Amino acid sequence: MSSTDQNSPASDLSAPLNKPSDADTSADNESTTHFGYKTIEKDDKISMVAGVFHSVAKQYDVMNDLMSFGIHRLWKRFTIDASGVRPGNKVLDLAGGTGDLTAKFSQLVGREGKVVLADINSSMLNVGRDKLRDKGLVQNIEYVQANAEYLPFEENTFDIVTIAFGLRNVTDKDKALRSIYSVLKPGGRLLVLEFSKPENELLNKAYDFYSFNILPKMGELVAKDGASYQYLAESIRMHPDQETLKGMMENAGFEQTSFKNLTGGVVALHKGYKF
Amino acid sequence: MQPFNNQAVTKFSTQLISRLLLPQVATATLELIINKALALNNNKSLSFSAVAQKTLTLELAELPFTLCFTVNTTPNQTVVIVRSSTECSDCTINTSISTLNKLKANQSLTQLIKQDELDVIGDIKIAQQFANIAQSLEIDWQTELAKHLGDVPTHKLLQFGNKITKSLAATGKQVEADIGEYLVHEKRLVVTSSQLNAFNQKTKDVANKVNSLSARIDKLVANIANK
Numbered sequence: 001m002s003s004t005d006q007n008s009p010a011s012d013l014s015a016p017l018n019k020p021s022d023a024d025t026s027a028d029n030e031s032t033t034h035f036g037y038k039t040i041e042k043d044d045k046i047s048m049v050a051g052v053f054h055s056v057a058k059q060y061d062v063m064n065d066l067m068s069f070g071i072h073r074l075w076k077r078f079t080i081d082a083s084g085v086r087p088g089n090k091v092l093d094l095a096g097g098t099g100d101l102t103a104k105f106s107q108l109v110g111r112e113g114k115v116v117l118a119d120i121n122s123s124m125l126n127v128g129r130d131k132l133r134d135k136g137l138v139q140n141i142e143y144v145q146a147n148a149e150y151l152p153f154e155e156n157t158f159d160i161v162t163i164a165f166g167l168r169n170v171t172d173k174d175k176a177l178r179s180i181y182s183v184l185k186p187g188g189r190l191l192v193l194e195f196s197k198p199e200n201e202l203l204n205k206a207y208d209f210y211s212f213n214i215l216p217k218m219g220e221l222v223a224k225d226g227a228s229y230q231y232l233a234e235s236i237r238m239h240p241d242q243e244t245l246k247g248m249m250e251n252a253g254f255e256q257t258s259f260k261n262l263t264g265g266v267v268a269l270h271k272g273y274k275f
Numbered sequence: 276m277q278p279f280n281n282q283a284v285t286k287f288s289t290q291l292i293s294r295l296l297l298p299q300v301a302t303a304t305l306e307l308i309i310n311k312a313l314a315l316n317n318n319k320s321l322s323f324s325a326v327a328q329k330t331l332t333l334e335l336a337e338l339p340f341t342l343c344f345t346v347n348t349t350p351n352q353t354v355v356i357v358r359s360s361t362e363c364s365d366c367t368i369n370t371s372i373s374t375l376n377k378l379k380a381n382q383s384l385t386q387l388i389k390q391d392e393l394d395v396i397g398d399i400k401i402a403q404q405f406a407n408i409a410q411s412l413e414i415d416w417q418t419e420l421a422k423h424l425g426d427v428p429t430h431k432l433l434q435f436g437n438k439i440t441k442s443l444a445a446t447g448k449q450v451e452a453d454i455g456e457y458l459v460h461e462k463r464l465v466v467t468s469s470q471l472n473a474f475n476q477k478t479k480d481v482a483n484k485v486n487s488l489s490a491r492i493d494k495l496v497a498n499i500a501n502k
């Protein structure tokens with residue numbers, strides 16, 4: 001995606017941090033929402049997010065390793081460790097993209113279990129499907145193109161739902177959380193792995209510098225797509241902080257909610273149960 | 276000056292380890308090594324079916340986190356997934372690296388269990404099957420290493436490796452024989468502290484399940500009342 005596109009997430013990569021004020025970010029109104037730091041019509045967000053992920057799909061895994069120095073693999077391992085997954089479980093890896101979590105879950109649930117890799121974006125799903133097939137993971141994985149806000153599954157279907165680095169891209173997060181709640185079995189758990197608010201001010205500043213000055217340039221250099229990576233950085237800052245997300249999960253019906261900060265709160269893993 | 280607080284130090288170091296994601300670093304590294312070794316196994320008759328989707332957990336006193344090993348088999352490949360979790364075990368061995376060394380020195384497993392130095396929770400046969408597989412792996416280190424290192428360094432390295440392998444094989448045999456003996460003669464006679472712990476844990480699990488169920492029943496009753 002070039003930075004002159006109509007739907008370009010951000011046109012000026014060297015722009016200083018101009019995060020909207022808290023009043024702007026506190027609540028989306030009826031018809032508008034955020035796309036990074038921009039306020040846009042809700043109806044436009046899906047196609048704009050789609051633009052980003054169609055654009056980054058092929059380079060997504062390489063960029064993930066580069067941008068996070070490989071640490072995303074450890075965050076994902078932590079998520080698997082916290083999932084309590086057992087042989088025979090049914091797992092939904094929502095906004096699963098290129099399928100890192102799906103790959104591990106598929107090996108852990110075994111032949112008796114099932115993993116559904118669901119994503120709104122066909123390009124990401126295709127890259128994921130090819131990657132998992134190349135790894136020989138075929139027998140217990142299903143691929144479904146779906147919007148997290150309207151999950152096309154029966155109520156009480158899954159033992160575990162994970163959404164890793166996906167929720168911040170969803171237009172109506174509350175609706176998505178309610179939809180996830182509905183498809184979880186009673187006793188099932190949701191794990192939300194997402195960028196969050198660093199606990200320490202110094203880390204926060206360093207992280208801001210990295211995200212807005214280095215990350216988009218890396219995106220430009222490696223994936224020839226600085227604008228998408230500028231969007232990713234902005235969308236991270238616009239995502240609700242740890243306590244707010246925990247509250248949103250509770251509003252959707254989740255119980256025994258908790259979160260664990262990883263890497264100083266750069267990322268947090270939220271957990272909640274449906275009873 | 277404040278007295279040196281051991282508990283606080285332990286808590287701090289456990290938190291630090293978890294913050295640095297060390298359990299995940301350790302499990303990722305182990306997983307890589309184990310699966311590389313499995314890929315080099317030449318014993319094609321080796322069957323993993325007895326341990327398919329089974330999880331063996333090691334709780335080592337020296338490590339502030341657990342290591343769980345799960346075997347996944349498909350028609351094309353067998354892999355071991357290593358995790359750090361407390362929720363998913365078929366058999367948990369609770370011991371220390373120093374006790375494992377004693378096993379090497381031919382002290383019997385049964386003795387160590389009786390002395391509370393080694394506890395086994397769950398299905399001990401799983402541990403036996405894991406030990407059996409580890410012993411039956413056949414890896415041609417000579418050829419594999421020579422590909423990367425050249426012949427002379429490989430020869431030197433293997434002389435050293437052979438010593439270690441022999442000692443490991445002896446430990447493996449000892450563990451296997453001991454488990455057999457333990458299963459036949461001792462199992463029903465000994466109640467170890469970790470069995471008690473396991474019982475307590477199971478009781479807690481049941482209590483949690485009852486709580487969940489009662490939360491669910493409350494919700495259903497409320498739903499009915501609202502209709």
Ligand SMILES: C[S@@+](CC[C@H](N)C(=O)[O-])C[C@H]1O[C@@H](n2cnc3c(N)ncnc32)[C@H](O)[C@@H]1O
Pocket residue numbers: 049053094095096097098099100118119120121124146147148149163164165166169170171
């Ligand atoms: C940053 S990627 C994360 C991929 C993967 N979970 C991982 O951790 O590597 C975000 C994914 O969310 C997907 N996504 C965005 N909005 C979505 C929605 N409303 N419903 C489902 N998936 C969505 C995108 O297509 C993209 O694949």
